[in-house]
Amino acid sequence: MSRRRGGNVTDTIAAPQPIDPSLEPHEVAAADAAETALTEAAVDAANDGLDDPDLDVAPARTGGIDQDAVRRAIFGTWPEERARSRAIAADPQFWRDDSLAMPEHRDRVLGQLFALAEKGTPGLAYPKKYGGGHTAGGNIAAFEELFLADPSLQIKSGVQWGLFGGAIFHLGTEKHHDKWLPKLMSMELPGIYAMTETGHGSDVASVGTTATYDIDTEEFVIHTPFRGAWKDYLGNAAKHGKAAVLFAQLITKGVNHGVHAFFVPIRDDEGNFLPGIGGEDDGVKGGLNGIDNGRLHFTNVRIPRENLLNRYGDVAADGTYSSDIDSPGRRFFVMLGTLVQGRVSLDGAAAVAMQAGLQIAITYANQRRQFDNAGTGRETVLLDYQRHQRRLLPRLAQAYAATFAHDEFLRKFHEVFQGIDDTPDNRADLETLAAALKPASTWQAMATLQECREACGGAGFLAENRIALLHHDLDIYTTFEGDNNVLLQLVGKRLLEDYAKKIKGDPARTIATQVADRAFRGIGLSRLGGHVGDLGFHGRSVGWLRQAETQRNLLAARVEEPIAEIAAALNRVAKASPAEQQAAFNAQQNKLIETAHAYAELIQWEAFTRKLEEFDVDSDTHRVLTWLRDLLGLTAIERDLGWYLMSGRLTAQRARMVSSYANRLLARLRPHAQDLVDAFGYTDAHLRAKIATGAELERQEEAAAYFAELRASGNAPVDERTLYRDRRRAERAAKTNR
């Protein structure tokens, strides 16, 4: 850890900005001439309130943070499962080998799955009666940590034990469990989750594959009617899968009962397709090339009636369809509800990715020096540049927020899937939470890894430093398990629905309750005038921005007001034709999705804030984490500053304070940045990034020692620039004396 820390904090903090050595004096002093241009307003604007006494209420520096306490908070509710899985991720046999081409990479990951099976990893997800540990939350926590072994390993095991096994477990019944769970847990039965088709991804209800019941033989006939109905992008389909859980339109007695799941054998023990089945390899992908994704098609393939996973819908021998759920729409949602597990785990994996990328990039930025720190003879540490802080520290705040929000999310998931509080309302809330958080965190992780890559320069582009390839693998997390934009639209519809209930005075509690309680607490448009008045006063505005209540109200208003506006717009066409209604909805679609995204960020901010409220830790640590939470809130507000000004929620003066106070927070957090990433607790065996091992620090020290020795030796060459500047000064002096 100490090898990771760049020098000691005091010699790197607030280091000055270097002057480009090649600039001529008149260039450096360019600003001098600007004097005459100053106006009162320009001074105020440039001041940006930095003179506000409020800014100095809290000291700019405090003692180091309590890393162990913070790490415990980050490990969350299932620390043992997480720790055991981190040990696996640190075991070389599970690491990604960057030198492997796709075929070898696929074989390696398959072998790793067998090794995981031997370690009993899959057990966590399944009932004790099958030798499992059956902890829904613990299983996901462990699964997420596999990301740093190799994302391909994580996702392939997710296909086997989360999707394929999960579908048999959640959509099947005991006979299916007895028959297949032990085999899939041991990897004797490598499986495929055959839901998506070339023609239908987001709209699962419209898949084209049919499963038609044949009364005479008591079989289902699985058939692919056209090319667009080929199953596609399926992990394990190109090579390793022996059977599939296949989603198809269940047709019996002339009625289509909608999408149901069926167990379909795919390959024989020699790996050849069974009769009537064909397929293709999806080939090289943008990432996750350790997984053999592929396509499947079926030509009148017959499977026994019992292969219908019949927990939510069944077909009797005589072809009669039955289900406990009357509404086919509800039934479909309940069946798909099992998919939420995938979204929970991607949200957690995104948090892991952010943590790892930032631990690498900030460690490097705290050791790497570039551009002469004029006067000191030493170069400036990258993290001392304000721009570098601006690029990385708000991302660090998001990583913490995403981590804390994920733990709450995971607890709710556990409540529902462990049967502790498995109510329809709770399931619906869980699904909305998943539809909000998975998009927010996967997009944050993509942007964070890209920023980390660029912040490490050319070194960030080398596989040996990890970031670039993690970014490639993470890319598809924004698409699978539900496209981010489609998921956010579902969230938006739920917010509209809750808003309508609220207006109707519907007693039913709503997902937005946590927002509603304050967002709908009459800070609506009707009261705006008064608000602007309240905000007009400049004094104490930083103190005001620092209050959690202020940040919460602003972030909540960013959700509530647009929802009210959209509802109003839709309401105006409530009596119009379906086409007109849909056109009206489409005209609001972008706004609705952006509002849903703002809602997701509010949830993350609130989770961070709740963590602070309950966090029993020393005051210095608490203060640093509070600064980080404030940075999260203020940079979120800053991104939407236009909206806050248009809505009258912020005056121009206060709006300016948002950015200036955010910059002040960067300077305060900077000395704690290394502690805050070290607290994630990933070792070199997890990060496997040469630039984050201390190698850069050694190079810097070696170079510094070389120059020191050279100077001491008296053999150092004279710098022509020095001779040139001295000559210029002499000339200028001569002129003035003339």
Next chain:
Amino acid sequence: MSRRRGGNVTDTIAAPQPIDPSLEPHEVAAADAAETALTEAAVDAANDGLDDPDLDVAPARTGGIDQDAVRRAIFGTWPEERARSRAIAADPQFWRDDSLAMPEHRDRVLGQLFALAEKGTPGLAYPKKYGGGHTAGGNIAAFEELFLADPSLQIKSGVQWGLFGGAIFHLGTEKHHDKWLPKLMSMELPGIYAMTETGHGSDVASVGTTATYDIDTEEFVIHTPFRGAWKDYLGNAAKHGKAAVLFAQLITKGVNHGVHAFFVPIRDDEGNFLPGIGGEDDGVKGGLNGIDNGRLHFTNVRIPRENLLNRYGDVAADGTYSSDIDSPGRRFFVMLGTLVQGRVSLDGAAAVAMQAGLQIAITYANQRRQFDNAGTGRETVLLDYQRHQRRLLPRLAQAYAATFAHDEFLRKFHEVFQGIDDTPDNRADLETLAAALKPASTWQAMATLQECREACGGAGFLAENRIALLHHDLDIYTTFEGDNNVLLQLVGKRLLEDYAKKIKGDPARTIATQVADRAFRGIGLSRLGGHVGDLGFHGRSVGWLRQAETQRNLLAARVEEPIAEIAAALNRVAKASPAEQQAAFNAQQNKLIETAHAYAELIQWEAFTRKLEEFDVDSDTHRVLTWLRDLLGLTAIERDLGWYLMSGRLTAQRARMVSSYANRLLARLRPHAQDLVDAFGYTDAHLRAKIATGAELERQEEAAAYFAELRASGNAPVDERTLYRDRRRAERAAKTNR
């Protein structure tokens, strides 16, 4: 082309937004209940001025655009060179083979360079006396188009003929040209450009490698004093390079004259390192794996005095140093000025990448259907969703702007490097332009390719659809040839310098002149009050936003005012200590870099606008391109809306119009989107994306035909959802009649 067009425009335009089929009626009608919540303000806000008559001044649809005329504009000033190079990019022997692992990929690209040499491609860059065509601009135009063959091919040929060859050409003298240009043009001499070191990338002036002159033997001694001084990330260094242009501190007679370039043999004909030279392979990278990047180090390697590339500085046999340029700072800048060629070409390649990504994603979005278009029985085309338009069309506007800005940039480059107008001022302007446009366009291209990748869903992640791998290769374009953030800081310093001159009334024309003429035309802070007054009136505000002059003034103010504020802030510490001055600069760094970025976007907007002014084309085409330019300007203003409101440049009412009018522009441009990407003129042989070949359209038609036939057959199964809804309706009817 026609196979690429989704259906006919009229049946896809403004298609309504589907209602999730699984939603219950009460969910769909949620908005109804919102009625009571409406307030005047909410209605206005939801209206967002869509009722403004101005919005309907221009028809929402016009005839198709004149693709040939637009394509000629896109081909720019060197159409023949571009066309010839596009033919090469369409030739399979130059294509990237995604199945190859790194070693085979490297060999393939090396072979492709020999093939290019045979075609005479490198000739374009060099003097006729060496069999070249010597057209600086034409050479770059041709080079950019190689991107779609394989970015590795483009960059490796750029290393050979742009960097290695270019350095010998621009920094060497005739004896060097005679000796090496013919060999490097023919690939007999594969070369390395050895500038960057592990320890110094952006700060080239501080490289550690030394070249010390030895009078006795009349040789330079090349030496690597410590690990950080290893040359690193060098193309051709790991395997193929036989010689290098190496940058090192030139030391003679005890004086360090700064960084100079030397010709250094690296490998013998068997490919073994020459004595005193060692190295490492950089291994797998995030992209461009067809290039053998590596590291080199030197232990007292001796080269003859004549190997100093001595155009700007020379050492006589007796060790006396001489140069025509007195100031070492200037001399360094002039030598590095040759680097601008790389930045020009990356800017152009970024434009090509945006064009290709958008031609793929928009073609697919115009054929792909998802979610039932309720009532029509047909699914909705992706590009009819407002969100999808919002994701892709502003990027299309940026692609056009980047393309037009690049052509102006390239013309300036040609003026200077062809010696048509090679003045120090023109060179300085060219370097500032490069430092502004290369970051803007490479970042735009990265964001555009990522958006295109996600907009194509899972298909976008497959190598067979190109986008993901182009994104991987393009990634490092934001870092090499000058890190984007470092370059933008140089632009910011230049803007500050020009601002100072302006204030001093310095007659010298400044790079910011084009901005200055209006940005400094007294719309500064002092006049703001009056401005806000002017803006207060709501009527005609859309007409006002549509005016080019309005957009220009707003975009220019976004540059000028922050520069004035930063100058003021720096001026306040002009008399302070260097450390305080640097701290003050650092406190402004992020703002300065963002302002430089805004300046780059202004340049792009102006290039688009100039193109419209001179564009002799039919009025429909001109109108569509003007809408696209307006979308560029308005979305740029929209991103900074907070600033425009804080500065008083926009009132809340007009600020709302910005987004609502941008949305209206999306609807107007949507029917022309396919024409606008087809105009780029890339064929299937360039795009090589299966989803952009019309295959998706065929799948859609096959599926539609299948269902039509099924319905006609009378054997279509009944949908349980229909039965269920009818039953529900009947129940409700019964209730009300009771």
